Amino acid sequence: MHIVVCMKQVPDSAQIRVHPVTNTIMRQGVPTIINPYDLFALEEALRLRDRLGGEVTVLTMGPPMAEESLRKALTFGADRAVLLTDRFFAGSDTLATSFALAAALAKIGQEFGVPPIVFTGKQTIDGDTAQVGPGIAKRLGLNQLTYVAKIADLDPTAGTITVERRAEGGVQVLSTRLPVLVTMLEGVNEIRRGSLDDAYRAARATIVKWTAADAGITDLGKCGLRGSPTIVKKVFAPQARAEKVRQVPTADVSTEALAASVMAEIFKCQPALEGELMRFSAGP
Amino acid sequence: MTDAPKPAPAGRAGTKRELPEHFKAYKHVWVVVECEHGVVHPVALELLGEGRKLADKRGVELAGVVLCGDDLTAALVAAACFEHGADLVYTVTDPVLAHYRNEPYTRAMTDLVNTHKPEILLLGATNLGRDLAGSVATTLLTGLTADCTELAIDDEGSLAATRPTFGGSLLCTIMTLNYRPQMATVRPRVLAMPARQIGRWGRVVVHPLNLAEDDIITKVLRFVADRESDKAQLAYADIVVAGGLGLRSAENFQLVRALAEVLGGDYGGSRPLVQKGWISADRQIGQTGKTIRPKLYIAAGISGAIQHRVGVEGADTIVAINTDPNAQIFDFAHLGVVADAIELLPALTEAFRAHLSVNRLAG
Numbered sequence: 001m002h003i004v005v006c007m008k009q010v011p012d013s014a015q016i017r018v019h020p021v022t023n024t025i026m027r028q029g030v031p032t033i034i035n036p037y038d039l040f041a042l043e044e045a046l047r048l049r050d051r052l053g054g055e056v057t058v059l060t061m062g063p064p065m066a067e068e069s070l071r072k073a074l075t076f077g078a079d080r081a082v083l084l085t086d087r088f089f090a091g092s093d094t095l096a097t098s099f100a101l102a103a104a105l106a107k108i109g110q111e112f113g114v115p116p117i118v119f120t121g122k123q124t125i126d127g128d129t130a131q132v133g134p135g136i137a138k139r140l141g142l143n144q145l146t147y148v149a150k151i152a153d154l155d156p157t158a159g160t161i162t163v164e165r166r167a168e169g170g171v172q173v174l175s176t177r178l179p180v181l182v183t184m185l186e187g188v189n190e191i192r193r194g195s196l197d198d199a200y201r202a203a204r205a206t207i208v209k210w211t212a213a214d215a216g217i218t219d220l221g222k223c224g225l226r227g228s229p230t231i232v233k234k235v236f237a238p239q240a241r242a243e244k245v246r247q248v249p250t251a252d253v254s255t256e257a258l259a260a261s262v263m264a265e266i267f268k269c270q271p272a273l274e275g276e277l278m279r280f281s282a283g284p
Numbered sequence: 285m286t287d288a289p290k291p292a293p294a295g296r297a298g299t300k301r302e303l304p305e306h307f308k309a310y311k312h313v314w315v316v317v318e319c320e321h322g323v324v325h326p327v328a329l330e331l332l333g334e335g336r337k338l339a340d341k342r343g344v345e346l347a348g349v350v351l352c353g354d355d356l357t358a359a360l361v362a363a364a365c366f367e368h369g370a371d372l373v374y375t376v377t378d379p380v381l382a383h384y385r386n387e388p389y390t391r392a393m394t395d396l397v398n399t400h401k402p403e404i405l406l407l408g409a410t411n412l413g414r415d416l417a418g419s420v421a422t423t424l425l426t427g428l429t430a431d432c433t434e435l436a437i438d439d440e441g442s443l444a445a446t447r448p449t450f451g452g453s454l455l456c457t458i459m460t461l462n463y464r465p466q467m468a469t470v471r472p473r474v475l476a477m478p479a480r481q482i483g484r485w486g487r488v489v490v491h492p493l494n495l496a497e498d499d500i501i502t503k504v505l506r507f508v509a510d511r512e513s514d515k516a517q518l519a520y521a522d523i524v525v526a527g528g529l530g531l532r533s534a535e536n537f538q539l540v541r542a543l544a545e546v547l548g549g550d551y552g553g554s555r556p557l558v559q560k561g562w563i564s565a566d567r568q569i570g571q572t573g574k575t576i577r578p579k580l581y582i583a584a585g586i587s588g589a590i591q592h593r594v595g596v597e598g599a600d601t602i603v604a605i606n607t608d609p610n611a612q613i614f615d616f617a618h619l620g621v622v623a624d625a626i627e628l629l630p631a632l633t634e635a636f637r638a639h640l641s642v643n644r645l646a647g
Binding site: 094128129147255263276278 | 318320321323325383384385386387390410411412414415417418419421422423425426427428429430431438444447448449450452453454455456457458459460461462463501502503504505506507508509510522547548558565571572579580590593594600601603604614615616617618619620621622623627628631632634635636639640641
């Protein structure tokens, strides 16, 4: 079975700083990583391949340097990597991104076999939209399974899949027909350490690189900034709070005395709280 | 997604052209009212409150959209919509909508939009809302802004949706100028809950769904509800106590839970604690976790990175306990205590316990 995993290379958000004057992202020296949510999708795909046989292709759209993330995915054990890169894709919002990725997925189907399952992470850590997966599903007519915690059953011959999906207040057990788009929930598996063989293979592997034309895209008006109905009007840093923090003095007091003064300060900030706590504490 | 947030260059997509003729009929503000299993998700009411303001500013009507499996649920949810500000409610009632599934819900929503043409369509940024919004926007080929924290109408009458990006380091305001409807999903708990106006009423517009169960490929085999005791009530708790890496070990997290228990609140933690496996993912507070809006928030041993800050800023009182006087958390806390949380938390728990029991005896 051929499985495709859509990934994104993202800046390591924990290390992002905003320039205090210009309010722009200081990208210099910020390391890029595979979007952490995508690793749960990749691991799930690798497990299915190991169990059922077949191949895992990883696909990403991004600048040429996104090749680095694809190579990393190969070290984890992916069999093939495709990089969709073209200046026409610059400035894509989620609608334009799903258009380009859907085209690349169709092309992958022609070249390497139609995938019954396309995986993505539940969202990225830079954009946080969770919209590209559903967009791809809609464009390719794949049955959409989002926030999947577990693939309970998969029968490629019968063309059926059953999953556990995280819903509001519980878990839905859904059964549907292949082909599907699955977005994996976080924390449901752990990415493997790739083998030494995989590392060697990854270092030598040729990454398949496609431009928009290579992916069979003829309507460039649906790509990048031109193909994006949303526009970013303004970018700004969060406002600092005007009011300063009130520090509770801690010098030369016992922990017990400090606790008492913290409690008193809390009640000063929230005069109604004491009464409410009393009612709670008294019980029904 | 927009790869790097950048102000739109003048003269291109960023410029408002005259709205294409076929979009001019699009009017009114709609809120999709999530009501799975008959329970209205609070974010829908928050959205109705905000939608009311947007509709008034535009001089249009506010509609709730109710998709559900039976007429009784539809009637009850419609009543809740009117009491929270809706002028009218569109209902699509069909047994195939009893459980959420992407296919029939997307079909119902796109049918409704194409028939009644709203200019603004809002959904909660829940699992359901995000699953549905992405499909609907792609079907309609319109703009969708995810996980917003602020909505406004700009001078030209367009929806300006503001959201954190790059893990909350920056905010950006995103607009859909030349397409309709303008869609956005909004994070639960960032907008205020509107007051309920008992007895307020409006019109109900019933819309049919011409779809049989046999036409729908995906089946819901069963729904396993979370056990009540396991559910984190974080987003809607009045008091939240949370811990960070300053607690130094998983065992010490018990100190956070003990204080939360005495205060009758809920507990959570920063993202590193989830990554270390000290707490479950549904207890993560911050940009990629839950947004909370309690009356009292106590952060113990949390440094206060921007990703955490965006999730807790709505709290009335933020109390920060941290050994580092320069920790970022003191930039947005109301009350600061430079101390070791591991020592202070048990003392604070005891202080509250003693205070409350003494006063109870006195009362």
